[in-house]
Amino acid sequence: MSALTSAHPLQSDRLLRNRSAVQAWLYVVLVVLFALVMVGGATRMTGSGLSITEWKPIHGVIPPLNEAEWQEEFQKYQQIPQYEQINKGMSLDEFKGIFWWEWAHRLLARGVGFLVALPLAFFWLTGRLEHRLKLALVGLLLLGGVQGAIGWWMVASGLAERVSVSQYRLATHLTLACVIIAAVTYIARGLATYSQGPASRNVRRAAGVMVLLVLIQIYLGGLVAGLHAGLSYNTWPLMDGAIIPGDLFAIDPAWRNLFENPKTVQFVHRMFAYTVLAVAIWHAFATGRAEPASTHARRAWVLVALVLVQAGVGVGTLLMQAHMHWALLHQGIAMIVLVFATAHWRGAKGAYPLPVAVRS
Numbered sequence: 001m002s003a004l005t006s007a008h009p010l011q012s013d014r015l016l017r018n019r020s021a022v023q024a025w026l027y028v029v030l031v032v033l034f035a036l037v038m039v040g041g042a043t044r045m046t047g048s049g050l051s052i053t054e055w056k057p058i059h060g061v062i063p064p065l066n067e068a069e070w071q072e073e074f075q076k077y078q079q080i081p082q083y084e085q086i087n088k089g090m091s092l093d094e095f096k097g098i099f100w101w102e103w104a105h106r107l108l109a110r111g112v113g114f115l116v117a118l119p120l121a122f123f124w125l126t127g128r129l130e131h132r133l134k135l136a137l138v139g140l141l142l143l144g145g146v147q148g149a150i151g152w153w154m155v156a157s158g159l160a161e162r163v164s165v166s167q168y169r170l171a172t173h174l175t176l177a178c179v180i181i182a183a184v185t186y187i188a189r190g191l192a193t194y195s196q197g198p199a200s201r202n203v204r205r206a207a208g209v210m211v212l213l214v215l216i217q218i219y220l221g222g223l224v225a226g227l228h229a230g231l232s233y234n235t236w237p238l239m240d241g242a243i244i245p246g247d248l249f250a251i252d253p254a255w256r257n258l259f260e261n262p263k264t265v266q267f268v269h270r271m272f273a274y275t276v277l278a279v280a281i282w283h284a285f286a287t288g289r290a291e292p293a294s295t296h297a298r299r300a301w302v303l304v305a306l307v308l309v310q311a312g313v314g315v316g317t318l319l320m321q322a323h324m325h326w327a328l329l330h331q332g333i334a335m336i337v338l339v340f341a342t343a344h345w346r347g348a349k350g351a352y353p354l355p356v357a358v359r360s
Helices: 009-045 067-077 081-087 092-125 131-156 167-190 201-227 254-260 262-290 295-319 324-349
Strands: none
Touching: 009 092, 009 167, 009 324, 067 092, 092 131, 131 167, 167 201, 167 254, 167 324, 201 262, 201 295, 201 324, 254 262, 262 295, 295 324
16 A cells, blocks of 8 residues: 555545546646647648737637628738738638637637636635645746747737748747646646656656757757748758758858758758657666666657657658648647656656655
């Protein structure tokens, strides 16, 4: 019998029920966050992200309700460079097609805010939250607010001089969304009960490094998406006929190529994918040696399998010239890899310890 169930049975049962309820809520949040990121990806792929040119956190939940309001919204869109240079002459019905994607993305984002805030208040006020969770969950709520502001900061970059949003801001927006997803996963998995104790310190650290590497790769993917870098050099394993193509540092100063040269950005994304896979394989072998026949070792190999699947889909996306379905599949599996890597990391560290009142 575990320490949790052997000490103070009534308190332990109550704690388990509370942890289970909070965990279930966080898993619902995680599913909605996944949907939000996927709708955001579809919004980007359909060129819909600039269709709403104002940020109205409260009033913006109500879409145009009549012909006059639709015309007013359309006229605002007609004032930005994207319409003038790319979509000039589009019909109102065509505008509605891109409007609804962006509106749905913003509506989901607002919904996540309520999905976090209201249950958080309920669990807090009814005494169902352990003290250790309060600050973390409030931090999640605040991160969500920051993410909303960054979303508008991203959109604003495409309203004046550009025909699309800044790749810097898009990558930042995507990466912060993934940080929030990882944080929700980490907290939720800490509330689980584990049949096996924590892994060794080296395994825990390596699992944490894997999460960091996945986040970096997602950021690099955001730069690729922002620059539409997946639409060119659609061969593999060679790129532009070579393993290391030329003109990777054509822009001066050289550092700008890492963020603004589509060729360099795609090359770095490719090379870092190989790095993530290599580190995942090394981590799996090392975990197998340190924790033979353990849950930690099995999870490390599942992570390798997921990274391999993601690499394969990434190659497919490249060969298909970033077709929308392939690109969204690539993004979705990236989220799955991140969630699993985070769960593996949290599992290697074990569940949250018992409160003092239950242990005593």
